[in-house]
Amino acid sequence: MPNMQKKKILIYNILFVIIGGGLLLFLLRAPAESTARMPYDDNHARFYDMGKKEAEKFCESCHSPEGEMALPAEHPPKYRCLFCHKKVEKNGS
Ligand code: HEC
Ligand code: HEC
Known part of the structure; x- marks a missing residue:
């Protein structure tokens, strides 16, 4: 019986x-996603x-409050852009 008990605990784990x-x-x-x-x-x-870190140095030249494509005011913390905004698949669309 204690053996059954052990098995049960293992399964739950x-x-x-x-x-x-x-x-x-x-x-x-x-x-x-x-x-x-x-x-x-x-x-x-x-x-x-480019490597991600390399590319991210350029994002804010346009995506800054003064740039041509400012981020939404409620944008989440924004270091490492490409961690969240993935590249699109090149062959596919
Ligand atoms: C030369 C200016 C410029 C630079 C540099 C730039 N962007 Fe953009 N970005 C734009 C413009 C303009 C738009 C809106 C039109 C479009 O979709 O291209 C845009 C749109 C976007 C969008 C929104 C797409 C959507 O579906 O709404 C994302 C995400 C984005 N950029 C990410 C980045 C990232 C990440 C970088 C740095 C690696 C970057 N951008 C660098 C000009 C720039
Ligand atoms: C922690 C994740 C995260 C990081 C890091 C991040 N973003 Fe975003 N970004 C979002 C979310 C979430 C939204 C709003 C919803 C969406 O676009 O799907 C957004 C929105 C945007 C938009 C507007 C898209 C639209 O359709 O209106 C742009 C442009 C953009 N981000 C660019 C950038 C740039 C440039 C950086 C780096 C300086 C950056 N993001 C870093 C998560 C992130």
């Missing part, structure tokens, strides 16, 4: 890890061949 892991993945993925992607157009094409 495994379930807990799976559900917890699934939740964590969901939470980590959800915001990034719904955020607007960086367009692939004349303004942004050159950033597609």
Whole structure:
């Protein structure tokens, strides 16, 4: 009988890890996937061949309060633009 008990506890632990892991993945993925992607157009094409950190130095030349494409006032903390605004898939659309 104590053996059955051990098995039960093991199963509960495994379930807990799976559900917890699934939740964590969901939470980590959800915001990034719904955020607007960086367009692939004349303004942004050159950033597609750069490293992320390299490219992010240029974003605020346009996306600053004085720039031509200011961020919305309720924009979240904005260092590391490309962590949230992913590149669009180049072959696909
Ligand atoms: C030369 C000016 C310029 C630079 C530099 C620039 N952008 Fe933009 N960006 C624009 C303009 C103009 C728009 C709006 C029109 C469009 O979609 O291109 C825009 C739109 C966007 C959008 C919104 C797309 C949407 O669906 O609403 C995102 C996200 C974005 N840029 C991210 C970035 C990131 C990240 C960088 C730095 C790697 C960057 N931009 C650098 C001019 C610029
Ligand atoms: C923590 C995540 C995060 C970071 C970092 C971030 N953004 Fe955003 N950004 C968002 C969200 C969320 C929105 C509003 C909803 C949406 O666009 O889907 C937004 C909106 C925008 C928009 C307007 C899009 C539109 O359609 O109106 C632009 C342009 C933009 N961000 C550019 C940038 C730039 C440039 C940087 C770096 C300086 C940056 N973002 C960093 C999450 C982020």
